[in-house]
Amino acid sequence: MNERIARLVKAARSGEIFPERVAVEYDGFDLKLADPLRIAKRLTEYMAAQPCYFTEDNELVGMMHFDGSVEAELFPRTGHRFWNEACSQYYRNPRENLCTFEWQHSNADFGKVIRVGLEGLRKEIVEARENFPADLDKLNFLAGLEAMIRGIIRRARQYAAACRKEAAECKELQRKSTLLRMAENCMQVPEHPARNFEEALQCLYFCFIFQPDSIGRPDQYLYELYRQGIAEGSLTPEHAKELLQELFVMIHGWTRFGCANADRGAESHFVVGGYTIDRKCAWNELSELILESLMEVDLIRPQLSLRWNKATPRTVLEKLLDCERKDKNKRIALVNDEPRINAMLENGVPWETAYDYIMVGCNEPAFQGGISLGGNTxxxxxxxxxxxxxxxxxxxxxxxxxxxxxxxxxxxxxxxxxxxxxxxxxxxxxxxxxxxxxxxxxxxxxxxxxxxxxxxxxxxxxxxxxxxxxxxxxxxxxxxxxxxxxxxxxxxxxxxxxxxxxxxxxxxxxxxxxxxxxxxxxxxxxxxxxxxxxxxxxxxxxxxxxxxxxxxxxxxxxxxxxxxxxxxxxxxxxxxxxxxxxxxxxxxxxxxxxxxxxxxxxxxxxxxxxxxxxxxxxxxMNLSVDENTVRNEESFQKLVLLIETYFREGGLHLQLNHVSAEDLKAAQKDPDKYKSLRVRVSGFSATFVDLKESLQNNVIARTVGEV
Amino acid sequence: MNSARTLIFDIEKFALHDGPGIRTVVFMKGCPLRCLWCHNPESQSFKAELLFNGSRCRMCSKCAAVCKSACHAIGEGKHSFDREKCLQCGLCTTYCPGDALKLCGREMSVDEVMEEVVKDKVFYETSGGGITLSGGEPLAHINFTAELLQAAKANLLHTAVETCGFAPWEHIEQLLGSTDLWLYDIKAVPEKHRELTGVSFDLILDNLKKLAGSGANIVLRCPLVPGINDEEAHLLQIARLAGQLKNIQEINLEPYHPLGESKGELMGRCDIFHASFASEADQERWKKIISSHTAIPCRII
Incomplete structure (x- = not known):
């Protein structure tokens, strides 16, 4: 991680990168417009009124928050009146002690907008219009989408102008040239398809705020441009890593510092690995780089799951688990493609959709460009x-x-x-x-x-x-x-x-x-x-x-x-x-x-x-293992095999807890609750609560000592 | 159908240090040795035993109410347990709410043990693991051990036997065809062997030589207790044996830990052995001495 990223990480962790929201007085002239048009108009006005936020450390731009004055992003349901009304009745308020609603996650098809640009979406809108010649509601909705595209492009150009202005005032030559490149990027994306990896990352960074949830399968939808950049010599893995890390910083910082969920990782959850459409292992050098980039930054979000399947090499599982054991922020979990994709296929989901599923939120499967309905506990x-x-x-x-x-x-x-x-x-x-x-x-x-x-x-x-x-x-x-x-x-x-x-x-x-x-x-x-x-x-x-x-x-x-x-x-x-x-x-x-x-x-x-x-x-599925099993190399290798076998046998999900000294101390105080907690003493294991206190203390001391 | 039965005191799944891969270790109750530092003192007797953890007793008196031989007396905040009278029926353990009472040792047939062991077959297959027979001393349960190993082989499992080597050679010989790996203990120099373990080293050494000569795969397992058996002469003996004998795959050093001390208390023993943990420096010293006298790989486990 270079110094620029280190500064950005520090800013994200201290809440400094949460730009102030500027309230907008809508003029009321639009009240007679159909909902989609009114909403698009107001969102456009709102975005235009927000400051173009970036610091001298940014190479990617677009950070912004909506304020609830109008229906904006889906996941945090900002401004969604009926949904919020329903939630006020139902959220955390179980009916009949049987069920309640908690959340709904979804995932924007970032890969698609990188590939076709908003201009590609506009073409689809024009085509769709043909299908509903006499349906005024639908035509209004499509018109709203089109207006929204204009609003987003306007916002991107606003950023381009801000970068150019900053460049004009910049005395430092290298930063000046970076700012000019940033301005060019904002003129290209998201309006047009991204032509290189940096533009793709700018597009993703910019569009994330329109659906700030999972980023899906970035190791797949970014791979082509990554490979092309490396092959042409226009991109180095180091630069790609920097861009990815800057994206992660924004994702972490997007959740407001100090809010109730700021300490939790499920605000954004994506996957690496899985299958390609031709049923091969999808793990590639970009998956590896993404993992490496994430591990270097001390952030809580985004979190990541490996999509394991029968084509996943053992070395990949081992690498993920190795990162998992080293990640003090506990961002890494594992899911198994096999039972999940089988269940999708049996329920009529075509392979072309099923192979491309993602994880979102805590551990919800969804599709790229899809919504995970339910959220009923x-x-x-x-x-x-x-x-x-x-x-x-x-x-x-x-x-x-x-x-x-x-x-x-x-x-x-x-x-x-x-x-x-x-x-x-x-x-x-x-x-x-x-x-x-x-x-x-x-x-x-x-x-x-x-x-x-x-x-x-x-x-x-x-x-x-x-x-x-x-x-x-x-x-x-x-x-x-x-x-x-x-x-x-x-x-x-x-x-x-x-x-x-x-x-x-x-x-x-x-x-x-x-x-x-x-x-x-x-x-x-x-x-x-x-x-x-x-x-x-x-x-x-x-x-x-x-x-x-x-x-x-x-x-x-x-x-x-x-x-x-x-x-x-x-x-x-x-x-x-x-x-x-x-x-x-x-x-x-x-x-x-x-x-x-x-x-x-x-x-x-x-x-x-x-x-x-x-x-x-x-x-x-939570699995607790003692810290020594995870730390000792020979035991760790066997743990990898244990988990691989569990997946081969059909286990769907796994996240590891390595027993901490705190847990061990809690076990000392309340042994009945920890009757199955095993610890490795040296070459063998024992039930922790059955050890005498001095030995328990020794195990605790060693646990602390080896951190 | 297998007919042998014996007293089992534990079946440990996902065992990681008793042979290759993920293993299940079957612990048999009963051992001819009495090593001072034994970390499984409950494995020594060939009879079932009641373990009593006074600190977990809730003074509910349920054990006293059900006990047929009046072993339990509870009063004035104290639970007295008379081991002499205990018939090891285990009835009280099923009523004890705090798990203060536990019965150690359950008679099981080879089939019953195998039923448990094969449940993890998928893990053995992925990891190259299998079953390890331990104790106590598996050779002291020779009929059971022989049948269990044959049953394991019939199930295509990798087999290991962890032994102190103190048994008639015929018993070991009988197991050669069905044992893939021997985890063979070397505990002390000949002069101190009887004092520290209760038996002479002669038979153990003789058996080890014959075993090595038979072509069996052997790992030397060496429990080391600081100040008791970690003198240079013993370390050199280990290195020499490893170097001279054929088929020694590895040397495993097992640093002392006082697990047996807590277990001893649960068994009501007053002759509890005390020693300190082996320090990192001790462990490095042991490894250095051995490694400088033999090329056989040496690991601390």
Whole structure:
């Protein structure tokens, strides 16, 4: 990292690169215009009023923020009145302790605008107009998009003029020539196609603010111009790295310094690797350079996932994991193409779209130029609670687990139906908003002459995110084991214990915690319950779609908010030994020491849990490993193989936690919560909480000492 | 169908330092040696044992209520556990809410062990790993060990045996065809061997020579305790053996750590061995001495 970038990084980290917003008084003459035209006009006026922001360290320009006075970017939903109204009712405000909306991510097709320029989009608009000769609404929308293009180009020229002015006043020859080049770049992009890597980066930098979310697959859509620049000798890897780093600085700094999410990385998440359209490994020298560029800058955003697949060389996985272990900002995660792309293909997504998927937000799959609909967080335990309480007379009659499960499945499907209803209502309410800015960059909005908020995006996905799947699977395991198979208690006794929140039934609870068969141990019993549950979810999803016609998928994820805790707070005791009010588990894995058979069993149980692919939505799998495994070279090599095997077996996602000294100290204070935490003492591992205190302290000391 | 059964005290998955690749280590309970520094003291006895961690006891008295031989007495904030009376039935452990009581040692058949081991077969295949038999002393469970190794081979697994070498040569010989790698302990110089481990070095050395002569792959494993067995004479002995014998792949030095001290307390032992951690400087010194006398690779694990 050179000094210029170091200064920019410092400015981004201290919040200095967040330009002030200038409020605009719209003249009101436009009130009678159709929405798209009024919005485009006001956005144009707003942009024109903003200062052209750059410092003497910038070679790329365009940083700006919208202020909510008019419908602007889609992801932060700036100025979207109906959406914001819906969110005020629904965001962080679960209905029936069952579901709530949290976010919606999307991705502009930056690759396309780099390739064809806004002039290419304008051609598409002209063509689309032919399709709707008598539809005034659609013609108005297309006119709004076209007006928006003019507004954006005007803004780019404003920057060009500002760079030229700065150049005229600049005494330093090298900076003067850089400023003149910057001015030229702004005249070329985004209006026209980018002709070289630097113009492509300027285009990406400039357009990011129109949809400030994922940057998609930059190692793919920038590769051609990168290779061309290197081959011609007009670009060096060092210069490419500088440009990439300057882009990352802007992405980091775009999130307002000091705001609630400023410390989190999911504001922008992109991918490297994956497949090419001809089914080869897509990892290339630019992927490597992007990773290297990211690692050098001490920023929290953007974060990155490797798209692993069967064509990914082991050396690439190793390189990613090596960066992961060294990245104190924890920006790197891993996803597996194989189950996800298979599920897309089975649901009718063509390979030409599926191969090009990306990750956005925390861990949502989306397509380039597409939107990830849903963002609904779900309390999946509620259907079990409903089974116990609403169907009590029927379940007390059950003589075998299968009849109990059939009743449970009805309740599950009923809850899933309710969740879909809420999501549809929410999306309909929001479809009253019109967006002409982000829609420009979303595939399908021009062709369909429809705002992305109104179902314009062709490459959309719908998903709901479960919290408590593992509590649910474990609870089903206990019902089957304790009530129906081993007959350790009757259904009456179990229900009485749950009603009493285990008061007076502590013996039963302890017996469950000690003798229960829980998910995550790769035994036939719990594996089969998990597979039954996810198959039931799939049964619901099959043949159904959301209101815009997208197939349904699900996942195990929590976002920025702790819905797993708020749902849990209102959820009664569950058969897995959970007490009333305790948080639900999140993610696909096990916790609380119930995964007593070790890391390999845990990973295989998760990799094999869903035979249907219905869970290929927004999903995380957290894997905790102790720091010594990650640091010791021989152990690390084996960790790489462990993870590769997990992916080969179908695991969808993985992010690593190396146990920190802080965690170890917390484990000392509260050993019950850390029963499965293993540490490597020297040539072998031991359960940390079972070591005597002095040895625990030694492990902690070594953990700290080796950082 | 395999008929042998023995007492297993742990099956450790994702073991990383007991042979190549990702491995599962099967720990058998019972060992003929009594090494002063033993880090698995619960592995010594051939019987099941109850581990009691007083600091985790919640004084709930559930153990006392269910115990058939009245081993547990709780009162005045103290839990007394009478080991003499304990029948190792393990009933109390299923009622203990704080995991203060744990039963160490479970009788398992070869088939039961293999069922657990083959679950990780995909990991062995990717990483070139397999199964490692450890203990305790696997050679002291010879019928079980022989059947388990054959079962592992029938499943095409890489096999390793971690042994102290103190067993009749016939027992070792019997396993030659089914063992891919021997992790063979060298613990002390002959003069101090009985004092530190409870047995003489002669048989161990003799077996090692025969094993090397048979063409088996061997890694020498050397637990080193500062001030106890890390004198130069022992380090030279290790280097000399590695240099003279055929088929020594590697020397592994295992620096002392006091894990056994915490375990010993859980077992109610008062003869707990104390020593200090091996310092980085100690470890470097050991490695330097050995490496300057033999070209066989030497690693600290």
């Amino acid at each position: 779900v309390n999946i335990v509620r259907c079990l609670v409903n089974t116990f309480n609403g169907r009590r007379a029927e379940i007390l009659e059950c003589r075998e687990f299968e009849s109990f499960y059939a009743i449970f499945e009805e309740e599950l499907h009923s809850d899933l139906e309710t969740i879909l209803d809420y999501s549809n209502r929410f999306n309909m309410l929001r479809s009253r908003d019109c967006n002409v800015l982000s829609s420009l960059f979303m595939e399908g909005c021009i062709e369909r002459a429809a705002s992305v908020t109104q179902g314009g995006a062709k490459r959309a996905r719908w998903c709901a995110n479960f919290m408590g799947s593992t509590n649910l699977i474990d609870s089903l395991c206990i019902v089957r084991q304790f009530v129906f198979e081993e007959k350790r208690c009757t259904m009456e006794q179990l229900l009485a214990a749950l009603d009493a929140d285990w008061q007076g039934y502590e013996d039963l609870r302890q017996e469950i915690l000690k003798q229960g068969k829980f998910f995550g141990n790769n035994d036939l019993f719990s594996n089969s319950i998990a597979r039954s549950f996810y198959t039931s979810v799939h049964k619901f999803a099959q043949g159904r779609s959301d209101i815009f016609g997208h197939y349904l998928c699900f996942g195990n994820l929590t976002g920025y908010n702790d819905h797993f805790a708020s749902y849990g707070a209102l959820t009664q005791a569950t058969p897995d030994g959970r007490v009333a009010g305790a948080p639900l588990l999140f993610g696909s894995g096990q916790a609380d020491g119930k995964d007593s058979d070790g890391i390999t069993s845990h990973l295989l149980a998760v990799a094999h849990m869903d035979p249907t692919g219905v869970m290929c939505g927004n999903t995380i």
